[in-house]
Amino acid sequence: MTRASKTPRLRAPAPTRSVRTSTAPRRLPLLAAVLALVAVVATGCVRFPAEESPPPTATADPLVLPGVQTDVPIEPPPSSEACNxxxxxRPPAEMPEPARMPPGSTMAEIFERGRLIVGLDIGSNLFSFxxxxxxxxxxxxxxxxHAIAEAIFGDPQRVEFQVLSSAERVDALRDHTVDVVIKTMSITCDRLDDISFSAPYYVASQRILAFRNSDIRGPAQLAGKRVCAARGATSIGRMQSIQPKVEMVTTSTWADCLVLMQQGQVDAVTSDDAILAGLAAQDPWVQVVGPSLGEEFYGVGIPKGEDDMVRFVNGVLEELRATGRWQEIRNRWLSILDSGYGAPQPSYRD
Structure with missing residues (x-):
């Protein structure tokens, strides 16, 4: 596809979709959880309650959250191996200097606009909050x-964030509402039918979040239990395939899953270990349990057909790995995890 035949880029988003227009906290019941996260960031540790103390139980008047779905259909498990x-x-042999993007390129269009528009959410603590x-x-x-913006503009702050739910990520790229999506987005064969991806920038492992005094230690104990996941996440299909008797509940955000768990409306949450670590950092009553249920490779989502942007972002990721900045970013945000895969190594097809 030639650049002239592409869908016109980036119509101005509605103001309500911009993070900049929503500065108030989303809901008061999470205030204590947010303050707990502040303590973790500041001190690097969490003080847990005594063993004999009970966790929160179901509330008489639970908070009604929008978008909660209980009749979740069976989804196929994610696949990334069938299609490699x-x-x-491969990144360009020589990366362009900041503020000197190749004429006619996707990056030049972004530079002319003056900002990189990034789709993410603000409910994935440690990744985006x-x-x-x-x-x-x-x-x-x-x-x-910020690293991608710095490579384009020479200024890491030239970013506009658009809040997206997990289910909205692919549509936002197809509609050119955003330039890229960076939202703990797993690279799968199904998604590659609609969008493109960068090389993986993080490898996660799907696990389970449960109350500390529960008997849940893995998927075997989830038969007949209600388990929450954000709508559109690959963890839904994998959990349904591993434990067919699970009752999945979906919400718009991972933060909503934690609220449902705190209210006693669900028994557990399943997602990638890094996302669950962010939830556990907010609530000392819960913990990440069980073995790995499968690996997830996070990539930067990019509109299909923008191969120049794919190569450019891969060049940015190469630089982050080579200079040690990737490890610095991981150490800053994910030191709460007791293990890690390190920076994933790319595999290029050309």
Missing amino acids: ATQTL RDPISGDIEGFDVDIA
């Missing part, structure tokens, strides 16, 4: 976004 999904395009004190959006994914 993690293989990607709003700091309750400064109001800034921070996290692992946010730092990746």
Whole structure:
């Protein structure tokens, strides 16, 4: 497809979709959880309650959350191996200097606009969340976004964030509402039918979040239990395939899953270990349990056909790995995890 035949790029988004227009906290019941996260960031540790103390139980008047779905259909488990999904395009032999993007390129269009528009959410603590004190959006994914903006503009702050649910990510790229999506987005064969991906920038492992005093230690104990996941996440299909008797509940955000768990409306949450670690950092009553249920390779989502942008982002990721900045980003946000895969190594198909 020639650049002239592409869908016109980036119509101005509706103001309500911009993070900048939504500065108030989303819901008061999470205030204590947010303050707990602040303590973790500041001290690097969490004080857990005594063993004999009971966890929160179901509330008489639970908070009604929008978008909760209980009749979740069976989904296929995610697949990345059948199509070699993690293989990607090689970076350019020489990366362009910041503020000197190749004429006619996707990056030049972004530069002319003056900002990189990034789709993410603010409910994935440690990856993308709003700091309750400064109001800034921070996290692992946010730092990746700043690195791409710095490579284009020479200024890492030239970023506009658009809040997306997990289910909205692919549509936002197809509609050119955003330039890229950086939102703990797993690279799968199904998604490659609609969008493109960078090389993996993080490898996660799907696990389970449960109450500390529960008997849940793995998927075997989830038969007949209600388990939450964000709508559109690959963890849904994998959990249904591993434990067919599970009762999945879906919400718009991972933060909503934690609220449902705190209210006693679900028994557990399943997602990638890094996302679950962010939830556990907010609530000392819960913990990440069980073995790995499968690996997830996070990639930067890019509109299909923008191969120049794929190569450019892969060049940014190469630089982050080579200079040690990737490890610095991981150490800053994910030191709460007791293990890690390190920076994933790319596999190029050309």
